[in-house]
Amino acid sequence: MESKRSVGVIGAGFSSLYAACKLALSGYDVTVFDKNRMVGGRAQTFTAEGFTFDMGPSWYWMPDIIDKMFEEIGVKRSDYYNITQFQTAYQVFWKNDPATKVPADRKELMSLFDTLEVNGGQKLDKFLQDAKIKYEVAKPLMELPGESLSELMKWSVIKNAMKLDVFKSVEKDVANRFNSDKARNILNFPVLFLGAMPDEIPSLYTLMNYADLELGTWYPDNGMSDLAKALEKIALENGVQFHMKSNVLSIDVEGDRVQGLTTSEGSFEFDFVLSGADYHFTEQHLLPEQFRRYSEKYWSKRKMAPSSLIYYLGMSEKIPGLEHHNLFFDEDLKEHGREIYENPRWPEKPLFYSCVPSKTDPKVAPEGKENVFLLMPIATRIEDTPEIREKYLEIMLTRMEEQLGMSIKDKIIYKQSFCIEDFKSAYNSFQGNAYGLANTLKQTANLKPKMRSKLKNMFFCGQLTVPGPGVPPALISGKIAANLIIEAS
Numbered sequence: 282m283e284s285k286r287s288v289g290v291i292g293a294g295f296s297s298l299y300a301a302c303k304l305a306l307s308g309y310d311v312t313v314f315d316k317n318r319m320v321g322g323r324a325q326t327f328t329a330e331g332f333t334f335d336m337g338p339s340w341y342w343m344p345d346i347i348d349k350m351f352e353e354i355g356v357k358r359s360d361y362y363n364i365t366q367f368q369t370a371y372q373v374f375w376k377n378d379p380a381t382k383v384p385a386d387r388k389e390l391m392s393l394f395d396t397l398e399v400n401g402g403q404k405l406d407k408f409l410q411d412a413k414i415k416y417e418v419a420k421p422l423m424e425l426p427g428e429s430l431s432e433l434m435k436w437s438v439i440k441n442a443m444k445l446d447v448f449k450s451v452e453k454d455v456a457n458r459f460n461s462d463k464a465r466n467i468l469n470f471p472v473l474f475l476g477a478m479p480d481e482i483p484s485l486y487t488l489m490n491y492a493d494l495e496l497g498t499w500y501p502d503n504g505m506s507d508l509a510k511a512l513e514k515i516a517l518e519n520g521v522q523f524h525m526k527s528n529v530l531s532i533d534v535e536g537d538r539v540q541g542l543t544t545s546e547g548s549f550e551f552d553f554v555l556s557g558a559d560y561h562f563t564e565q566h567l568l569p570e571q572f573r574r575y576s577e578k579y580w581s582k583r584k585m586a587p588s589s590l591i592y593y594l595g596m597s598e599k600i601p602g603l604e605h606h607n608l609f610f611d612e613d614l615k616e617h618g619r620e621i622y623e624n625p626r627w628p629e630k631p632l633f634y635s636c637v638p639s640k641t642d643p644k645v646a647p648e649g650k651e652n653v654f655l656l657m658p659i660a661t662r663i664e665d666t667p668e669i670r671e672k673y674l675e676i677m678l679t680r681m682e683e684q685l686g687m688s689i690k691d692k693i694i695y696k697q698s699f700c701i702e703d704f705k706s707a708y709n710s711f712q713g714n715a716y717g718l719a720n721t722l723k724q725t726a727n728l729k730p731k732m733r734s735k736l737k738n739m740f741f742c743g744q745l746t747v748p749g750p751g752v753p754p755a756l757i758s759g760k761i762a763a764n765l766i767i768e769a770s
């Protein structure tokens with residue numbers, strides 16, 4: 282009997298986990314190595330003083346895509362975990378004006394936009410109809426492996442791609458349709474997930490507004506780790522072996538083929554290797570130079586999505602006035618953007634995001650207490666010291682106190698920060714980025730780093746490859762990479 286072909290997977294982020302499930306279901310012998318103690322990659326959790334913190338992603342968007350990804354590996358997501366939609370998707374704080382709560386209900390949302398500008402509801406309706414077309418057209422395009430331009434030159438793709446407005450920016454599209462600052466800010470916000478300013482992101486990505494305002498913001502019963510744990514369970518059920526706290530030290534090559542991996546536990550031989558770890562790290566640190574597809578010069582020219590300053594805070598009391606998701610848009614979005622992309626430095630007047638999962642999930646904080654996650658996007662490659670982190674915590678908390686009209690600083694009973702240097706040490710992240718490459722036109726589709734290595738039996742997946750950053754795209758990239766391995770076998 283022919284023995285099973287083996288695959289060694291580097292990393293246990295969402296892309297690697299999905300690829301591991303798909304490959305195991307297709308008859309491969311799969312072993313996953315991750316340097317961290319738990320699966321999920323950037324979606325780790327930790328518990329301290331009775332608080333449980335989701336360390337990375339907190340917005341569960343595009344539930345339709347995630348459900349479909351489960352179906353494609355033969356299971357139902359609902360058999361693994363439950364999700365609930367928020368009726369108030371999120372809250373936006375403005376300067377000198379009351380906060381806006383963005384409702385899930387379409388009629389309420391249209392009424393809200395009517396209060397923001399004349400015919401706002403009607404304009405929004407038309408905008409979301411157009412965004413829906415982009416979402417539906419883009420879904421199959423997201424699954425293209427990005428191997429060559431010819432994938433995009435097929436008539437069926439070109440015909441549909443014309444509907445995508447790739448040469449107009451999100452900002453222009455939004456500004457042409459809406460004139461109030463608030464409507465514009467609400468509609469420009471989701472693309473910030475894509476790691477560039479709205480004036481640089483192709484209008485195709487208004488599909489994110491459809492995901493935001495039409496498909497809604499959801500929460501798994503135990504936070505984002507539910508998705509990672511579900512994929513881990515499916516993988517284990519199908520024979521995948523996990524080596525956690527196992528650092529891959531080198532990819533071992535003979536001739537034009539990978540032989541296996543050397544890890545902190547020893548050496549392992551594989552027929553194929555798939556890396557879902559940071560692409561730059563994998564090539565520059567694990568592969569001998571002659572087998573690297575990209576040079577340091579190439580990487581130095583990439584435009585990275587931001588890094589983040591994150592604080593995980595435990596509060597002694599509930600903080601009224603906050604929702605599960607809160608955007609502090611009470612300073613100028615463009616100015617902060619310039620300090621990330623054009624003139625990289627710590628921002629003068631930052632915008633930031635606060636997730637308070639204890640508002641809807643009592644399990645994440647002791648009774649009567651509040652779990653607060655603060656995230657401020659910053660440029661990669663800037664200085665990161667404990668003093669700077671503290672300075673910006675003070676700025677964010679002062680702004681929250683002003684907005685909420687109450688003291689907050691004196692309620693902190695637990696505090697932990699995470700920033701550029703931690704992204705590097707925890708995830709080997711290139712320049713300490715949080716969300717991979719910026720999704721500008723020049724770094725989209727086949728212009729992203731290739732999934733196929735120079736070596737015949739080695740592949741890449743993850744947020745630096747197609748289709749890009751975010752949890753649903755990471756899952757899709759795992760699927761595409763697994764298919765490439767299956768084709769190459």
Ligand SMILES: Cc1cc2nc3c(=O)[nH]c(=O)nc-3n(C[C@H](O)[C@H](O)[C@H](O)COP(=O)(O)OP(=O)(O)OC[C@H]3O[C@@H](n4cnc5c(N)ncnc54)[C@H](O)[C@@H]3O)c2cc1C
Binds near residue numbers: 716751
């Ligand atoms: C703070 C933050 C907030 C986010 N918010 C959202 C959100 O709300 N919604 C959303 O959809 N997306 C969000 N994202 C983006 C999303 O989390 C990522 O795009 C996605 O999780 C990336 O998955 P991945 O598989 O590419 O890799 P990663 O999650 O980066 O996993 C790669 C793994 O490889 C491991 N590794 C690296 N080197 C080695 C080595 N040598 N040996 C062994 N293992 C190694 C790393 O430790 C890591 O565990 C957020 C990201 C961050 C950081």
